[in-house]
Amino acid sequence: MIDWVALGDETVDLLRRYLMIDTTNPPGNEIAGVRFLAEVLARDGIESETIEAAPGRASLRAKLAGDGSLGGIVLHHHIDVVYADRRYWTVDPFGGAIADGYLYGRGAIDMKSTGILHLAALLALKRARVPLKRDLVFLATADEEAGSEYGAQFIADRRRDWLAGAEYAISELAVIQTHSSLKAPLGAIVISEKTGLALVLTARGEPGHGSMPWPDTAPNRLVRALNRLLEAERPPRVLPEVQEFFTRVAGLMWGESGAGYDDLDRSLRDPEFRARFLSNRQYAAMVRTTFAVTMLRGSEKSNVIPPEATAQLDCRMLAGDDPEEIAAWVRGVIADEHVQVSIAREPKIPNLSPPDTELYKAMADALRRRAPGVVVAPMILVAFTDNWVFRRCGLHGYGFSPFIVDEAEVQRIHGNDERISLENLRESARVYTEMLMKVAGA
Numbered sequence: 001m002i003d004w005v006a007l008g009d010e011t012v013d014l015l016r017r018y019l020m021i022d023t024t025n026p027p028g029n030e031i032a033g034v035r036f037l038a039e040v041l042a043r044d045g046i047e048s049e050t051i052e053a054a055p056g057r058a059s060l061r062a063k064l065a066g067d068g069s070l071g072g073i074v075l076h077h078h079i080d081v082v083y084a085d086r087r088y089w090t091v092d093p094f095g096g097a098i099a100d101g102y103l104y105g106r107g108a109i110d111m112k113s114t115g116i117l118h119l120a121a122l123l124a125l126k127r128a129r130v131p132l133k134r135d136l137v138f139l140a141t142a143d144e145e146a147g148s149e150y151g152a153q154f155i156a157d158r159r160r161d162w163l164a165g166a167e168y169a170i171s172e173l174a175v176i177q178t179h180s181s182l183k184a185p186l187g188a189i190v191i192s193e194k195t196g197l198a199l200v201l202t203a204r205g206e207p208g209h210g211s212m213p214w215p216d217t218a219p220n221r222l223v224r225a226l227n228r229l230l231e232a233e234r235p236p237r238v239l240p241e242v243q244e245f246f247t248r249v250a251g252l253m254w255g256e257s258g259a260g261y262d263d264l265d266r267s268l269r270d271p272e273f274r275a276r277f278l279s280n281r282q283y284a285a286m287v288r289t290t291f292a293v294t295m296l297r298g299s300e301k302s303n304v305i306p307p308e309a310t311a312q313l314d315c316r317m318l319a320g321d322d323p324e325e326i327a328a329w330v331r332g333v334i335a336d337e338h339v340q341v342s343i344a345r346e347p348k349i350p351n352l353s354p355p356d357t358e359l360y361k362a363m364a365d366a367l368r369r370r371a372p373g374v375v376v377a378p379m380i381l382v383a384f385t386d387n388w389v390f391r392r393c394g395l396h397g398y399g400f401s402p403f404i405v406d407e408a409e410v411q412r413i414h415g416n417d418e419r420i421s422l423e424n425l426r427e428s429a430r431v432y433t434e435m436l437m438k439v440a441g442a
């Protein structure tokens, strides 16, 4: 039998120690996190293997073996965290502070906490000698916050054997969200992510002296091209899975506020609805290919009109988008042969896992146990995760977490004073472990 109170205490303690290891990426230094995880696993006799994609950029894998009758589950989390600006935190982001029932630290939600749930579940199942039908693979990766090159992508390219026999991958960024605009909690399970398309606009023209400008300089052309792009509206596209999400959300909204959500294709043709719906940044990104102007470059000197001016755009694609078609659409909108539109890096084509697998159902049940009355909905994440990489390796990849988080807490992810409640950690360790027992236990 598993002592859930003891497991809850251990989960809090493990996360506190993990949060005190600074794995800010860059530089990452994930090896410090790997050493900690390896030591914890070893104490319970669980062997682990480590790889270093570059000095300090380490990932770790451990496994509880199943009997091989069903495909394995890869429980993966990223060790790295984003930068924390200490000036804006009320506590040390790597100090492991506990106050008012919360554990503070960069990574408290994104996503060392989920990694520790995986670890706690593994330890509990090993100690209880629970027989398994599926392998449970614990995977801690480097570099997710900066594109996964030294982590998930490295594993996919060089250590595909770490995924051998696996059917599923579970990671992050789905939580049970409570919100003042919702009648009941919303439990999202991520089934797909939008992916990045790096577009570069390069305007060229005759260089000259800043004292005698003319209309068609390279920077002027670039500015006009960007203006046209920002004013053009790429038509919304509502994927069936996104419609499903909003249908469920509509049922949770008060009064008439969800009116029109059940048929977005039609509703978005109504200018009033469209303006209101798209004013929510996240919703807008869920139904559209987006273009964010992020980097601009012109002259090196303020009195020199340069021969070239460039803008880099962070474009995010939805499942079904075609990078070449997007680039062609941008060229058409800009309509200036002196502005070149190019794709900077090999695009990541979005992929998606079905919301009806055995694991999906088990995760949905787990969310219902954690938060009775929760409405579970499949979600397409507007941000990227390592699941994209693992889906390309043939696994069904989902984002799942039994944490109950309110709207204010969500703002702290990548923000200031990121934290997780101790109640969330204790209860989620149990819910996660029970979910795995159900779906992988013999």
Ligand SMILES: [Zn+2]
Pocket: 078, 110, 111, 144, 172
């Ligand atoms: Zn993350």
